[in-house]
Amino acid sequence: MAGLGRAALALSLALVLYAALAGGYAAWRRRRRLALSAQNALLAAFGTTLLAAGLLAAALLRHDFAFTYVADHTARALPTVYTLSAFWGGQEGSLLLWLLILTGFSAAAVWLNRKSATDLVAWTVPVLGGVAAFFAFMLVAVASPFATQVAPADGAGLNPSLQNPYMVAHPPMLYLGYVGLTVPFAFAMGALLSGRTDERWIVATRRWTLAAWTFLGVGQLLGAHWAYVEVGWGGYYAWDPVENAALMPWLAATAFLHSVMIQEKRGMLKVWNMLLVILAFCLSIFGTFLTRSGVVSSIHSFTQSSIGPWFAGFICVVTIGSVALVFRRLPLLRAKTRLESLLSREATFLYNNLLLVALCLTILWGVVWPLITEALRGEPTTVAKPYYDFFLRVFGLPLLLLMGLGPLIAWRRASWRAVSQTFLVPAGIALAAGVALLVAGAGSSIPGLVAYTFSAFVLASIGYEFVRGTRARRALSGGSWPGAFAALVGRNRRRYGGYVVHAAIVLLAIGIAGSSAYQTVREQRLAVGQSMEVGAYTLVYRGSESRATPQGSEIRANVDVYRDGALVQRMRPGKNRYTREQQDSTEMAIRSDKLTGEDLDLVPDYDQRGNFYLKAFVKPLVNLIWLAGIVFLAGSLIALWPDAREQRRLVERYATRRGLVEA
Amino acid sequence: VARKRSPARLVIALSVAAVLCIFLLYTSIAGGGTPSLQPGQLKGRTGQVTLGGVVASEKGDARSAAGMRFVLRDRKGTTTIPVVYRGSVPDMFRVDREVAVQGALRNGVFVAKRDTLVTKCPSKYVDKKS
Numbered sequence: 001m002a003g004l005g006r007a008a009l010a011l012s013l014a015l016v017l018y019a020a021l022a023g024g025y026a027a028w029r030r031r032r033r034l035a036l037s038a039q040n041a042l043l044a045a046f047g048t049t050l051l052a053a054g055l056l057a058a059a060l061l062r063h064d065f066a067f068t069y070v071a072d073h074t075a076r077a078l079p080t081v082y083t084l085s086a087f088w089g090g091q092e093g094s095l096l097l098w099l100l101i102l103t104g105f106s107a108a109a110v111w112l113n114r115k116s117a118t119d120l121v122a123w124t125v126p127v128l129g130g131v132a133a134f135f136a137f138m139l140v141a142v143a144s145p146f147a148t149q150v151a152p153a154d155g156a157g158l159n160p161s162l163q164n165p166y167m168v169a170h171p172p173m174l175y176l177g178y179v180g181l182t183v184p185f186a187f188a189m190g191a192l193l194s195g196r197t198d199e200r201w202i203v204a205t206r207r208w209t210l211a212a213w214t215f216l217g218v219g220q221l222l223g224a225h226w227a228y229v230e231v232g233w234g235g236y237y238a239w240d241p242v243e244n245a246a247l248m249p250w251l252a253a254t255a256f257l258h259s260v261m262i263q264e265k266r267g268m269l270k271v272w273n274m275l276l277v278i279l280a281f282c283l284s285i286f287g288t289f290l291t292r293s294g295v296v297s298s299i300h301s302f303t304q305s306s307i308g309p310w311f312a313g314f315i316c317v318v319t320i321g322s323v324a325l326v327f328r329r330l331p332l333l334r335a336k337t338r339l340e341s342l343l344s345r346e347a348t349f350l351y352n353n354l355l356l357v358a359l360c361l362t363i364l365w366g367v368v369w370p371l372i373t374e375a376l377r378g379e380p381t382t383v384a385k386p387y388y389d390f391f392l393r394v395f396g397l398p399l400l401l402l403m404g405l406g407p408l409i410a411w412r413r414a415s416w417r418a419v420s421q422t423f424l425v426p427a428g429i430a431l432a433a434g435v436a437l438l439v440a441g442a443g444s445s446i447p448g449l450v451a452y453t454f455s456a457f458v459l460a461s462i463g464y465e466f467v468r469g470t471r472a473r474r475a476l477s478g479g480s481w482p483g484a485f486a487a488l489v490g491r492n493r494r495r496y497g498g499y500v501v502h503a504a505i506v507l508l509a510i511g512i513a514g515s516s517a518y519q520t521v522r523e524q525r526l527a528v529g530q531s532m533e534v535g536a537y538t539l540v541y542r543g544s545e546s547r548a549t550p551q552g553s554e555i556r557a558n559v560d561v562y563r564d565g566a567l568v569q570r571m572r573p574g575k576n577r578y579t580r581e582q583q584d585s586t587e588m589a590i591r592s593d594k595l596t597g598e599d600l601d602l603v604p605d606y607d608q609r610g611n612f613y614l615k616a617f618v619k620p621l622v623n624l625i626w627l628a629g630i631v632f633l634a635g636s637l638i639a640l641w642p643d644a645r646e647q648r649r650l651v652e653r654y655a656t657r658r659g660l661v662e663a
Numbered sequence: 664v665a666r667k668r669s670p671a672r673l674v675i676a677l678s679v680a681a682v683l684c685i686f687l688l689y690t691s692i693a694g695g696g697t698p699s700l701q702p703g704q705l706k707g708r709t710g711q712v713t714l715g716g717v718v719a720s721e722k723g724d725a726r727s728a729a730g731m732r733f734v735l736r737d738r739k740g741t742t743t744i745p746v747v748y749r750g751s752v753p754d755m756f757r758v759d760r761e762v763a764v765q766g767a768l769r770n771g772v773f774v775a776k777r778d779t780l781v782t783k784c785p786s787k788y789v790d791k792k793s
Contacts, residue, residue, distance in 0.1 A: 320791075339671045605726070
């Protein structure tokens, strides 16, 4: 079986290499039939990779410990779902999943665009083949998932804290995002190589970028939620290099999603878009490099291995090659139009891009800072939370404000008078909200107050946009208010889906500001019957009880929670002891207030004499972060939903343009 | 026809300048981060650092007034340093695990700041053999 797996992977490598080399030659020499065979090789590579993946999955499910990979990452007692999720639990399996998604995406993207963009696809196939060849080579020569050994009686098993549904979904989500960014990158390179530098590559890959970006965003939120409920430190994001590794490509892709709209509408920023898609793709490879090579010290300990230098080399080749290609094609990338005014929709998109890229690069700077200082001064220096928090405020708050300003400013050139009229209502609402918050005591944190006032502004301006649009549609075609609203969103899914995503980002900002700027933390040693105050709560310790469990033992503290003098809940934080793993696991207790989104988190601790210590966090509005995830997904789906009308429009547009070129 | 130069360049130039200003401002305030060292690199340093290494031995109670005392060893070496720590101890803390803690060296003992002890968490399936 392992031999068959190895053979399937070797075949995949051969096929993608053929797609890269023969495809490149065919596109260069304009050999139509050879190009078609390269395309078919790419499609076939998906089949062989799928076979390899199926073999590994079968080995996992059969507990075939003769596979080193299976023995290292599972055990007989492991529940089936976690046995299967061990597929992406280790390095070799992760790489195989990566190649599987990459070949799958490549096949789909090439197949869907084979008729509408033949000349572009001819050059895209070799690029996709080249990227896939790197991963296939790693799987065949460096990190094979089909290594075998003498089968042990049982496998090594899985750490208890990772046996969590969020941890099943989080890594593949991120992979779908990382790999998805390859598609726009490959089409961009295809456009440069073929010399067809119009907006076609953007149109062909718009949904791919959006989908990849959605997966990355949702994947990160799942990881954050896991950290919040499972790790028990009252936080959800620690600015750790490995977490930043996923955030950076997401930020670059966010900038890209915005700036391509300017290119589509106004034919500007062509070079910038190329550079952004290169940045996003390179950062997604860099993220894998970072997590796997161990060059930067992180609290996440991944299996460190020999694949680091390979990835570093691959990043260098991709960066140098693609940037050189952009320079070579500079004459073709000249903008047809210019920015007419600094007060226009395009200009706000430009500001948004600069801020997003600045935030992305400052995070990158923080991540590689230990490497730089080690090279310069001989000892690594790390920057921590204050550095990142500072830049999140400096770049994040203006970004938040721009989300409210951008949609209300006209394309090309807006007059100050028109703008000030449009902004009267949202600005008034924001001001009123700011004053109300100040009265309510939100002034205890200036960044928090600013974030909330800006959030009110953005929400007001989004609401205003929806009202204005619905009213206009109703005036145009009559009908009911809900009907007009549905027609409005349905006819312009991209725009209104985007607004919904903006609303999600506002919820996220409110949640982050609320849970960090306005949180209350208390820690106290409690004897039985003693109480402590935290926020509006009074916590009374009623003693602990322990009992035996199948895996070991557990202890639970009974903590009565009072609010305004009334008992609202008995919470039971505690510790589990896993005898086999010789490991204690803190089980924090969370009480969510559905109405206000506030959480009360209790983290218990015992000293060696059995004294009880309780750390309590009151985190206002933290649940808005998870709500933001749902709204984010909804907005992305609206924007992603296929739109036949838009498709027809695009087909017509590019058909006429081609006609003009030929004439 | 003489066209006006695009204001986009001006915007980009100005924002690059602004970013550089903020950077200078920030690094002058915060001093550019804390050094992260291993026990072998600590000799004679008294400033605040992040000390990383492998736990060689541990005794005492981090909740007691005297604190927990543990010995930290270089990841790939033999140099050790005694550490005194108070506060909460992560679940994963144990002999032979890799940890990091903030603090400063005082008379040959690394005095850790309260609640700064972190262990490397297993983000992936842990291989017991390693």
